[in-house]
Amino acid sequence: MSKISKLFKGSSSSSSSKTKHHRPRGGPSPQEAIHKLRETEEMLTKKQDYLEKRIEQEIMIAKKHGTKNKRAALQALKRKKRLEQQLTQIDGTLSTIEFQREALENSHTNTEVLNNMGYAAQAMKKVHDNMDLGKIDDLMHDITEQQDVAQEISDAISRPFGETFDEDELLAELAELEQEDMEDSMMSMGGLPSVPSSKLPSARPSQRATTKKKAEDEDDMHMLASWAI
Template identity: 75%
Template sequence: MSKLFKGSSSSISSSHYPSSSRSKHGHRSRTGPTPQDAIHKLRETEAMLAKKQDFLEKKIEQEIMIAKKNGLKNKRVALQALKRKKRFEQQLTQIDGTLSTIEFQREALENANTNTEVLKTMGYAAKAIKGVHQNMDLDKIESLMQDITESQEVAQEICDAISRPFGDSFDEDELLAELAELEQEELEESMKNMGRVPSVPASKLPSSRPSERTPSKKRVEDHDEMQMLAAWAM
């Protein structure tokens, strides 16, 4: 009896726990389908159910025609046709619900697959950015920026030195002050000369009756007077 129970217990344990025995022997566990495979299967199922919908709709139309033809002639046949129509309508309603569920699953799976691909791409980009930044040293970057700033300052100093004019440099304020003094001296000299105006002879003075003179003689006298005044001013 003990041998019998031992044998049965061993057989029961081996039959009830097949996965554990296979895992001990190192067999590979079965993996699930990929999202692409699942989406493909769902689309195939949708197409199959859509064809069945068309078939049921045609059957419903046929049963309605049979019921119409036999409504007065053969009531039993007409009633049977209506019963079949009702069953077809129930199946059609069930297929509509099944299609809605499958469409929801497919859309959810497609969205999940899209999100997965987006996350993979973002992770790939993050690794690339990390790899680029890994070769950068902040201390070296700051030192480089300081070198660039110093180079720009040196370049500006060189430009200023090149653009500086050669020769002696004079104070513009001093030059303006000296010019003002010269102008004042010139004005004072002119005032002194005006105080020593020479007497002009009566014969050189213009006549009180200009109408008695000819125009050519007046121009000559004006010219002579201008020369005398110019000589006096010098």
């Protein structure tokens, strides 16, 4: 049995004995399992450092002997290969443990979230148990009714009273005031010119026809004169 096998066997036996003494009934809690996985990761990381140092030593031994002592050099390289295989196995084991730890941590987080959500749901249900939908509807109806009453009171308070003026009469009075204001403005500018009492003479139809005929004759004479030239 190799030293590494003995090491893992010893660690496994120690862990088993500890687990038998300290593991609670029903299996370990998520926190305990995560703690154990972290301890295993730490142990394997230390083992990695040890193997890397051993590999460097074997390389130095192989370089030291070289072709002068091929047997010793080859033995060193063989040991280096075995150490590299162990290092590769540990890398794979660490990846598996890391994946398992992350999955366990996520499961634990999800469980805590669900428990808290369930706790909140129970609290909400307890609050709603004390509420009656019928009473809520009645309360909202009363609130709306009281708001309408308050609006009516406000309208009644702000409404003017004792005024019975006719709006048409007020508009007629306003028109008279505007007319007076316009007349006053005209008077301040010197007054309007007087309108003549007699009508202006209009042009007789015969005179307009004569004037039009004369203009047409003159145009014809000008046209004839241009042809004669």
